Amino acid sequence: MMPPLAQTEMPVIEVSHVATRFGQAVVHEDVSLSIKQGEVFAIAGGNGCGKSTLLREIIGLLTPSAGTIRLFGVDSRQLEESDGRPIHRRFGVMFQHGALFSSLTLAENVAVPLREHADVSPRLIRDIVAVKIAMVGLPPDSAAKFPSELSGGMRRRAALARAIVMDPELLFLDEPTAGLDPMIAAGFDDLVLSLKRLLGLTVVMVTHDLDSLWRIASRVAVLGHGKVLGVGTMQELSQSDDPVIHAYFRGPRGRAAKEQAAWNIERHEA
Amino acid sequence: MEQQATISVSNNVIHCRGPWTLPNVAELERRGVMLRWPDAPSVIYDAGEVTAMDTSGALLLQQSINGLRHTGRKTSLRGLKPEFAQLLQIVETQWPHLDNGAAVRRAGWAERLTRVAEHRSESAVHALAFLGESSVAFCRSLMRPHSIRWRALLRIVELDGVRALPITGLLTFLVGVVIAYQGAEQLRKFGTNIFIVDLVGISLLREIAPLIVAILIAGRSGSAYAAEIGTMKVTEELDAVRTLGISPMSLLVLPRSLALVIALPLLTVYADILGVFGGMLIASSQLNVSFAEFVARFEEAVSVRHFLIGLGKAPFFAAIIALVGCYQGLRIRGGVDDVGRHTTISVVQSIFLVIVFDAICSILTNWWDL
Numbered sequence: 001m002m003p004p005l006a007q008t009e010m011p012v013i014e015v016s017h018v019a020t021r022f023g024q025a026v027v028h029e030d031v032s033l034s035i036k037q038g039e040v041f042a043i044a045g046g047n048g049c050g051k052s053t054l055l056r057e058i059i060g061l062l063t064p065s066a067g068t069i070r071l072f073g074v075d076s077r078q079l080e081e082s083d084g085r086p087i088h089r090r091f092g093v094m095f096q097h098g099a100l101f102s103s104l105t106l107a108e109n110v111a112v113p114l115r116e117h118a119d120v121s122p123r124l125i126r127d128i129v130a131v132k133i134a135m136v137g138l139p140p141d142s143a144a145k146f147p148s149e150l151s152g153g154m155r156r157r158a159a160l161a162r163a164i165v166m167d168p169e170l171l172f173l174d175e176p177t178a179g180l181d182p183m184i185a186a187g188f189d190d191l192v193l194s195l196k197r198l199l200g201l202t203v204v205m206v207t208h209d210l211d212s213l214w215r216i217a218s219r220v221a222v223l224g225h226g227k228v229l230g231v232g233t234m235q236e237l238s239q240s241d242d243p244v245i246h247a248y249f250r251g252p253r254g255r256a257a258k259e260q261a262a263w264n265i266e267r268h269e270a
Numbered sequence: 271m272e273q274q275a276t277i278s279v280s281n282n283v284i285h286c287r288g289p290w291t292l293p294n295v296a297e298l299e300r301r302g303v304m305l306r307w308p309d310a311p312s313v314i315y316d317a318g319e320v321t322a323m324d325t326s327g328a329l330l331l332q333q334s335i336n337g338l339r340h341t342g343r344k345t346s347l348r349g350l351k352p353e354f355a356q357l358l359q360i361v362e363t364q365w366p367h368l369d370n371g372a373a374v375r376r377a378g379w380a381e382r383l384t385r386v387a388e389h390r391s392e393s394a395v396h397a398l399a400f401l402g403e404s405s406v407a408f409c410r411s412l413m414r415p416h417s418i419r420w421r422a423l424l425r426i427v428e429l430d431g432v433r434a435l436p437i438t439g440l441l442t443f444l445v446g447v448v449i450a451y452q453g454a455e456q457l458r459k460f461g462t463n464i465f466i467v468d469l470v471g472i473s474l475l476r477e478i479a480p481l482i483v484a485i486l487i488a489g490r491s492g493s494a495y496a497a498e499i500g501t502m503k504v505t506e507e508l509d510a511v512r513t514l515g516i517s518p519m520s521l522l523v524l525p526r527s528l529a530l531v532i533a534l535p536l537l538t539v540y541a542d543i544l545g546v547f548g549g550m551l552i553a554s555s556q557l558n559v560s561f562a563e564f565v566a567r568f569e570e571a572v573s574v575r576h577f578l579i580g581l582g583k584a585p586f587f588a589a590i591i592a593l594v595g596c597y598q599g600l601r602i603r604g605g606v607d608d609v610g611r612h613t614t615i616s617v618v619q620s621i622f623l624v625i626v627f628d629a630i631c632s633i634l635t636n637w638w639d640l
Binding site: 089102103118119120121124127128130131132134135146147148166167198199200 | 291324330
């Protein structure tokens with residue numbers, strides 16, 4: 001059942017008091033977040049601060065040791081059970097390395113969710129797949145190629161096409177621009193923004209990429225020491241006094257990215 | 271109650287209503303097929319009441335519009351909300367590419383045949399090259415024995431030899447039991463019970479024990495070699511090894527091959543013992559041939575050459591299994607499914623070659639009256 005329209009103001013994702021422990025190692029002590037509809041929400045933080053773990057918990061691949069995560073109002077623990085299935089159609093995930101099925105061609109990869117979850121004619125499946133492949137900016141002749149024949153950037157785009165093939169409301173991106181050259185990374189940022197506008201997506205991404213944080217994130221949460229150190233726009237966070245956030249955003253790379261972003265905005269307005 | 275997605279015709283206007291989204295497109299498609307399209311030269315699509323539209327809905331609408339245009343009618347669209355119109359526009363601009371992009375040329379039989387032939391001859395060359403390379407590496411290591419990785423070699427002897435003892439022992443014991451049982455029926459008819467010793471002893475020592483061990487190890491270790499080396503290749507570990515100046519031959523192939531060449535004959539001897547013991551048990555329980563009689567007859571009937579022929583084949587079997595496994599592992603490129611495919615090929619190929627080799631040995635020993 002779809003939620004009634006009046007409730008759309010409720011957060012799409014609500015993470016409350018989540019703690020995660022792997023044996024002795026504590027990843028999250030107490031993490032609470034709330035992500036609203038239509039945002040591009042970024043989760044940032046140093047290596048090993050539990051960003052990807054949090055993402056995996058939100059999409060139901062891992063269960064937190066304590067606390068609850070609600071996705072569209074449904075407890076993420078129930079995602080794997082049968083009544084969670086309709087939720088799976090409402091979000092798409094792009095994994096860091098694409099996670100494309102290597103035995104299928106690009107077109108077949110993109111078609112997998114449609115074949116599994118939608119009652120659609122083969123002709124329409126073919127057309128939907130072709131449109132999505134075009135939407136993410138891949139040439140039509142790449143459709144018949146296998147993942148091993150694609151470059152890293154193309155594989156990333158193919159994974160994005162598979163993630164959005166069901167026209168989800170919510171899109172998760174794990175390190176979308178890691179390992180891409182600056183030109184392609186910037187192109188990817190633009191792609192995410194245009195898809196967000198076009199399909200009305202809420203985007204949740206885990207990233208280290210300061211440039212893409214400045215360019216596309218509407219709000220950012222910084223994780224560290226097992227907690228949320230700060231949540232806000234990049235402008236707000238760059239004024240923060242917290243030493244970790246300060247180091248993260250005001251370090252040499254952070255400053256460069258900020259200047260670049262400011263320059264981009266100026267040029268845009270001129 | 272959620273509104274239903276519909277498409278209907280009145281006069282020259284096609285009304286589209288409700289959520290044109292993925293869960294509803296199948297229903298819309300069915301309705302569209304049954305619809306009687308207006309005959310007028312110009313048709314209006316009224317999409318003012320479309321409450322939601324995703325890519326699939328936009329595609330369906332575009333399909334229908336294109337269908338009418340194809341028959342020479344003019345179409346116009348009114349009332350579509352701007353956010354949906356943008357989606358429709360993208361679909362429309364992509365439309366020319368859709369059919370062309372999807373059409374993949376199918377190769378004719380001649381082309382496919384040539385491709386298979388090319389592939390086969392290429393793999394034959396690769397296999398020969400691998401055989402040559404490994405022979406050179408083997409000879410080189412014989413000249414400098416200290417360059418052999420003894421530690422890795424011993425570990426593989428333990429993993430693929432010692433740890434395989436229970437399963438090979440159990441299997442050959444059972445095979446000994448089975449042969450004796452089947453033989454007992456026939457021998458009892460002629461009152462020649464004592465010949466059970468010849469039957470069990472010769473067949474096991476000469477043929478069956480080495481073969482069973484080889485087939486088992488091909489399934490157990492040969493497949494593991496292919497999968498291990500293949501996964502190393504997929505994860506670029508093999509490239510790392512190469513750039514560190516270590517040859518995969520000396521690091522991976524030689525230790526595995528030498529270890530199996532050592533382990534397989536030892537396993538064969540062990541299998542001989544347990545197989546004959548199985549036969550002995552059945553002989554005493556079914557044919558009244560006591561252990562003492564069995565052993566006495568064994569000494570005079572089963573000459574040592576049967577044992578040596580069986581044992582002599584084992585190192586060759588071992589080399590076949592290890593080389594095929596490593597070769598298939600190194601042949602893996604591409605991704606995860608390739609690992610599975612080449613692992614299967616390695617088992618099938620090594621068992622095939624082992625049996626072919628065994629058959630050749632049988633024929634040759636027969637010619638030479640051994």
